Amino acid sequence: MYAAPDLQAALASWARHLASERRLSPKTLEAYGRDISQFVGFLGERAGAPAALADVKRLRPADIRAFMAGRRAEGIGSRSLMRALASVRSALRFLEREGLVDASALSAIRGPKLGKSLPKPLSAPNARRLADPDLRAGEERETWVLVRDAAVLALLYGCGLRISEALGLKRSEAPVGGQDVITVTGKGGKTRMVPVIPAVSAAVAEYVALCPYTLPPSEPLFRGQKGGPLNPRIIQLAMERLRGALGLPETATPHALRHSFATHLLARGGDLRAIQDLLGHASLSTTQIYTEVDTSRLLAAYNAAHPRAG
Structure with missing residues (x-):
């Protein structure tokens, strides 16, 4: 993960919380881990250095929207984008509860609209x-x-x-x-x-x-x-x-x-x-x-x- 030691340690605590208290499945944990790694990498690229807790504290709604737009430009679908946002929300709210960051930037972010997918009827x-x-x-x-x-x-x-x-x-x-x-x-x-x-x-x-x-x-x-x-x-x-x-x-x-x-x-x-x-x-x-x-x-x-x- 492209992150400074303080952010790495905080996110490791979040991952343990998901596994032990939320009891998420291994596949879900893996998906959340990928999503948050991409988000942290995005922050690091913008900062020009490994992302730290200080970068997370300075987050604005525009930063999260830019991350979502970048993922969309890479071609991921709405459901994957929704999960990526859910991963970021989960991590930031955990860090906020721990008193490490302010997650208020999330309040202005809406998830992507999901199309209604239907199974096709047989004859x-x-x-x-x-x-x-x-x-x-x-x-x-x-x-x-x-x-x-x-x-x-x-x-x-x-x-x-x-x-x-x-x-x-x-x-x-x-x-x-x-x-x-x-x-x-x-x-x-x-x-x-x-x-x-x-x-x-x-x-x-x-x-x-x-x-x-x-x-x-x-x-x-x-x-x-x-x-x-x-x-x-x-x-x-x-x-x-x-x-x-x-x-x-x-x-x-x-x-x-x-x-x-x-x-x-x-x-x-x-x-x-x-x-x-x-x-x-x-x-x-x-x-x-x-x-x-x-x-x-x-x-x-x-x-x-x-x-x-x-």
């Missing part, structure tokens, strides 16, 4: 085929494993579940034996009722019938090959293999099936608020973004329904 035929275990019949895997993966993917597309929600189901919650509604626990521990179509129930019932392990009512429905709870990464890997079989792009992920569920419902005239409830979104605006509701479609619905339209 309805491809989404249905992903939940067909016969598509992977040539793989050297036990039949029950292929049927299990197909059942999970069927829940993602047929019910719009997150992968964590599908794998969080208990055996007693399995939509089999005429049970056509499941209670799903989503983000923040919120529960919602989701209807289950016959094709999904059939896929889950086939898995339950073939699973070689005992499935007590209060334990996880979906099991790994050794009998423990199924790891989400296994479904992600299964999706990767299916992408290859169908010639689908890398955007065809398990989460894209949830997106496809919402998009296909909307395309068939599904009510936006009903889709919001099915997805478990807290606000309608999230659903509008998630399903890529375009202005022309909303305007057409308005013109068709409003008494004074036209």
